Amino acid sequence: MAIASAPLRILIGKVGLDGHDRGVKLIARALRDAGVEVIYTGLHRTPEQVVNTAIQEDVDAIGLSILSGAHKTLFRRVLELLKEQDAEDIALFGGGIIPDEDVTTLTADGVKALFRPGAPIQEVVEFVKGLKWRD
Amino acid sequence: MNSLNPHPFMCDIHDLATLAEEVRVGDVRAVSRLISLLENHPGAREALRFLNTTLRKMMVIGVTGYPGAGKSTIVDRLVSFYRRQGVKVGVLAVDISSPVTGGALLGDRIRMSEHAMDFGVYIRSMATRGHHGGLARATGDAALVLEAAGYEVVLIETIGVGQNEIDIVNLAHTVVAVVAPGLGDEVQAMKAGLLEVAHVVVVNKGDLTGANHALRDLREWCPKVLRTVAMTGEGIQELAAAIAEHQRSRGVRHVEKARNR
Ligand SMILES: Nc1nc2c(ncn2[C@@H]2O[C@H](COP(=O)(O)OP(=O)(O)OP(=O)(O)O)[C@@H](O)[C@H]2O)c(=O)[nH]1
């Protein structure tokens, strides 16, 4: 859905139980400063809520922070729901404490990028800006 | 139409007609896509004539007021109220785009997360993209799309404003201005602006000290002033009644269900 003249729209939110939102808020602000329209959904979202919201907001991508150990299940659930809703054109990326082997499987499953805590924010911004030229 | 535009179907009137048809049967993805097209391409307005809507079948409620006064929380409560009557509700939540980068942080729906799984509720965040007046350029068009898709009430939250950003008056049937205690000077400024044109004035955060003072002060100025505590839902029923009363007094045609709570 990306259109050269229109700003990117990205959903940023946090799935799972932990209550720290400092990281996601920093990402949300950095993306805004890079010219992105950021739909910030806040904490404790479920995969179902995230996908419904992404469709209503017609976003180009979903960026999720998942710090709980359940990242594999949760990212996969989001991919599954996007597929069910015929919305696989929405890219999924994320961040969290994710072991190498999970990064490999999840990327193979279709997650477009995964960032570890401490990854420079600029890396995330560059990745998102790259979405503009997708398709 | 636009050589930069890699979106081929934009140029095609038949595809716009198809999309409009999908909107009319209530397809959420089609609603979302059409709103994006209307935001991105003036040419997409061609689709509106296939929708055959006028905003007269729907109740359009504007919610405006200073940043942080509680607009989103009030909208969230009103959505719950209308949903209890089985009415389909749309929300258009407008926030400001950065004039420097064009980016925007759209956070109104944080307060509306309770409705994220309710298929009778459609919530869309819109950035102003440089448009002045308190709304996005495409907000009115988006309301037409929602009406065509069968939403019976649409709640429009403006950017946080107080004075001159009064586009909402031309769009909404009923305008609710939200004030909170502790906004002394700002409320004075609003008296020569929003408060003049609002149909219902709400002093939200009625749990805080200063609420009674604000109520007394405003009642000398405005016909209808209510107290709410949006955080707990106190006063929301009365607010919905005041909105219904205003709609009735204007003779606006809309769903009976929404009018008689
Ligand atoms: N004490 C108190 N706080 C409230 C009440 N209603 C909302 N708030 C709080 O006020 C803050 C702002 O509420 P919002 O609903 O986001 O306000 P808003 O007007 O939409 O804000 P912007 O969209 O940023 O302009 C939040 O922290 C709410 O929890 C209330 O009735 N009492």
Ligand SMILES: [Mg+2]
């Ligand atoms: Mg708000």
